[in-house]
Amino acid sequence: MQVFCDRCGKQADFNPKEFRCACGGAWEPPEQADFNPKKIDQGNHTVWRYRELMGLEAIDNPLTLGAGWTPLVEADWDGSPVSFKLEYMAPSGSFKDRGTEVEANFLKQAGISEVVEDSSGNAGASLAAYAARTGLRAAIYAPESASPAKLAQIAVYGADLRLIPGPRSACTQAVLQAAAAGAAVYASHAYNPVYLLGQQTFAWEMWEQNGGNLPEALVIPVGQGGLLLGAWMGFTRLLQAGLIGRIPKLFAVQPEVLAPISAAFYAGEEEVAEAASKEKSLAEGLAIVKPVRGRRILQALRESGGAVLTVSEAQIRKVHGELARKGFYAEPTSAAAAAAIEQVLKITGNNARIAIALTGSGLKSPMNS
Ligand SMILES: [Zn+2]
Structure with missing residues (x-):
């Protein structure tokens, strides 16, 4: 698999033992062919449904635990219909x-x-x-x-x-x-980079589950940004193939106590600088002081017309409970994304269709809120 370095542009045949480029940059997945819906394996309801579209046809008879094809559920949120993509239904309980x-x-x-x-x-x-x-x-x-x-x-x-x-x-x-x-x-x-190829399936599922009509905005909690980048790559493939007219606005959510992407985004920077963690957040999955692919995350947010939003610990705790009382048992890291719904609706307007990724199971970090 041919990969290229995001920092120096070097091309290489991906060798997993060299996990990053000698310059310190991350390997980017190869350019992919146009997304051809005829290549979807309609009978398969795992990530391998898109095996040929991930460019991984060479992986024969993959061993699966059934990852992928998570439910997309619509619920009322203070009068606005919001779609929740239940990534916590995955085999180990997270996206x-x-x-x-x-x-x-x-x-x-x-x-x-x-x-x-x-x-x-x-x-x-x-x-x-x-x-x-x-x-x-x-x-x-x-x-x-x-x-x-x-x-x-x-x-x-x-x-x-x-x-x-x-x-x-x-x-x-x-x-x-x-x-x-x-x-x-x-x-x-x-x-x-292969991990990112797998994360693209999130976007393709959203597209199929919405009958081709994607929501206006997608809200994702972001630590290293694997889901956000995978979704962006997947949506970009759909756009290039002419299957959608626009990519959903991507909103990254970070806790106020540790928000390196927010700092870079609003300062107009192209790289994310290392942030100091002031205190431990309830959103433990977002405890990343400097994401590896920070430059790409900023690019995805800006090109899609989205933004970074921050939420307080009190908001995370409150919304964790509100989600549960609608039947969604997500971990506090996921509740951070839902805690930003109000801010997103202020930007998009109350009538906009928005979707939230509930990334991890509440069983993993029990909290009585
Ligand atoms: Zn390099």
């Missing part, structure tokens, strides 16, 4: 499974036997699940302070769980050292 199911099969086929990953919980649980399914050996570096339910989930799948004291960024440093020293491949949800 990460879309990318991980594809990435794990790719790594297995590339002859990789051992992987490492750093995670606040969801990516680690996802990789641990797919390591178990595909026979990869996995070590997951997670913060000591991660939700006990997520840590238990990682361990019970059989992964080697390494608890790292200190902030979330200490896990990244520990895993980078491990990847540099050992034989294991850094199967990073932030760096791996």
Whole structure:
């Protein structure tokens, strides 16, 4: 698979052992052919429904846990109809499974036997699940302070769980050292371009589930931005093929206490600078001080006509409860996105159709709100 570096433009045949370019940039997935709906495998209700459209025809008989094709449910939100994409219905309980199911099969086929990953919980649980399914050996570096339910989930799948004291960024440093020293491949949800190919399926599902008529805006909680970037790539493919007239406005949501993308967006910057975390957010999945693909995230937000919105801890807690009392049991990280609905409607107008990604299960971080 031909990839190119987002920073220096270097092209390479993707070797998973070189998880990023020598210049430090992230590998971008290759340019893809036009999206041809005839290539959708209509009988398949997993991410592999789009196998040929992801450019991964070479992966034969992929091992699946059934990631993808999550429900899209419409509910009333203070008088406005809002669609909720229930990513928490995924096999390990988060949206990460879309990318991980594809990435794990790719790594297995590339002859990789051992992987490492750093995670606040969801990516680690996802990789641990797919390591178990595909026979990869996995070590997951997670913060000591991660939700006990997520840590238990990682361990019970059989992964080697390494608890790292200190902030979330200490896990990244520990895993980078491990990847540099050992034989294991850094199967990073932030760096791996195959993971992003899998995340595109979110956009294509939205398109199919809406009968081709996409909502005006899509609201996503953003840490590393894998779902936002995957969705943007997927929508762009639909636009290029003439199947849609516009891409939904993409809104990234971050907690007020740690919002590096917001700072860069409103300062008119093209790169995201490292932010200092003032306090721990309830939205633990968003504890990223500097996203790897920050430049691309800013580009996606600006080109789609969207923005970054921030929410307070009190809003996250309140909306977590409001979601639950409508029947949606999402983790606080997902509640952050829903907490921005009011701000989005102020921008788009109350009659606009908007969709929210509920990215992770409430079972992972129980909270009584
Ligand atoms: Zn480079």
